[in-house]
Amino acid sequence: SQQGEEDPQALSIQEGENATMNCSYKTSINNLQWYRQNSGRGLVHLILIRSNEREKHSGRLRVTLDTSKKSSSLLITASRAADTASYFCATVSGNTPLVFGKGTRLSVIA
Amino acid sequence: GAVVSQHPSWVICKSGTSVKIECRSLDFQATTMFWYRQFPKQSLMLMATSNEGSKATYEQGVEKDKFLINHASLTLSTLTVTSAHPEDSSFYICSARDQGSGNPDTQYFGPGTRLTVL
Numbered sequence: 001s002q003q004g005e006e007d008p009q010a011l012s013i014q015e016g017e018n019a020t021m022n023c024s025y026k027t028s029i030n031n032l033q034w035y036r037q038n039s040g041r042g043l044v045h046l047i048l049i050r051s052n053e054r055e056k057h058s059g060r061l062r063v064t065l066d067t068s069k070k071s072s073s074l075l076i077t078a079s080r081a082a083d084t085a086s087y088f089c090a091t092v093s094g095n096t097p098l099v100f101g102k103g104t105r106l107s108v109i110a
Numbered sequence: 111g112a113v114v115s116q117h118p119s120w121v122i123c124k125s126g127t128s129v130k131i132e133c134r135s136l137d138f139q140a141t142t143m144f145w146y147r148q149f150p151k152q153s154l155m156l157m158a159t160s161n162e163g164s165k166a167t168y169e170q171g172v173e174k175d176k177f178l179i180n181h182a183s184l185t186l187s188t189l190t191v192t193s194a195h196p197e198d199s200s201f202y203i204c205s206a207r208d209q210g211s212g213n214p215d216t217q218y219f220g221p222g223t224r225l226t227v228l
Contacts, residue, residue, distance in 0.1 A: 031215055042116075042203055042221040043154075048213070088153060092215050097144045098205070100154045 005101055006089060012107040019076040021104040023089035024069075030092045032065055034074050037086045037103075046074075046087075081110045112138050112208040116220035123194055124228055131189045131223045133204030139184035140206035144217065145177075148201040160187040194227040201225075 007022045025032070031050045035043040049056045049065045049072065056063045062075040076083055086105050090098040113136040123129050133143055141162045146154040158179055159167040166179035178190040187206075191198055201224050205217040 033216070035219075040201070040222070040224070043205075043219040045216055045218065048216060097156055097159055098217050099156065100146075102153045105151075 006087070006104045008104060009102065010105045010107070012109065013079055015079060015081055015108055015110050017079055019079050019083070019106055019108070021074045021087050021089075021106070023072045023074070023101050025072075025089075025091050025101075026070065027091075027093055029067075030094065032063075032072050033090045033092070033098065034061075034063060034072075035088045035090060035100075037088065039085075043088070076106075079106075079108045081108050084108045112206075112216075112218040114204065114206050114218045114220040116202075116204055116223050118223060119221060120224040120226075122226045122228065125195055126193055128190055128192045129194055129225060131191075131202055131204075131225075133187045133189070133206070133220050135185045135206045135208075135218075138206075138208040138210060140187075141184060141209065143181060143187040143204055143206045145179065145187075145189050146203045146205065148203060148222075150201075154203060157189075162187075191225065194225070196227045199225055199227045 005024050013019050031048050033048045034046040037043045047058045047063050049063050060077045065072045084107050086103045088100050088103045090100045115134045117132045143160040145157045147157050148154045156169050157172045160179045160181040162181045168174045181187040201222050203222040205219040
């Protein structure tokens with residue numbers, strides 16, 4: 001079953017702009033993770049935010065977590081054409097494996 | 111960093127044949143590996159959890175007799191799609207947790223195997 005719902009499903013922006021993707025989930029979590037997938041490839045782990053954290057940064061990535069609203073956002077600043085990919089949020093509850101959302105397809109136009 | 115490999119990266123087979131996909135953790139031991147399936151432009155759906163030395167745990171709706179999982183060592187899990195049919199055509203991705211690391215909740219993913227059944 002899927003836990004997360006990403007919003008928007010697709011996003012197209014110009015290079016240099018910021019991209020914001022949102023994720024909502026349904027149950028209590030231990031942590032929430034964001035992954036990137038280039039077309040036809042495996043997943044690359046971007047960032048993990050624990051349930052007791054509210055914000056985390058990694059390079060051009062900024063992730064927020066609001067457990068009261070059961071939502072998270074991923075912000076990519078100063079986007080590049082190479083950022084074009086699908087982005088998935090995934091949650092961990094207890095000792096379960098990752099449960100993925102439907103993903104956001106990001107297109108960065110040079 | 112932790113690396114997971116899959117073999118083959120793609121396979122084309124005839125309907126009715128069986129296909130084996132290997133998933134290896136290259137620089138860490140994984141007592142647990144996971145198998146996901148992804149249809150075009152869709153998300154990853156967990157098929158089963160592979161446990162070293164014991165039976166796999168399958169998600170609801172996944173036929174265990176059709177998708178055979180063997181986790182014979184701490185670095186290798188295999189998924190065999192038996193009597194494959196065109197509707198089994200998909201992208202199969204495995205992952206593993208490096209539970210000996212400082213990030214036991216992070217799953218490391220293989221590059222995926224594209225299966226096409228004719």
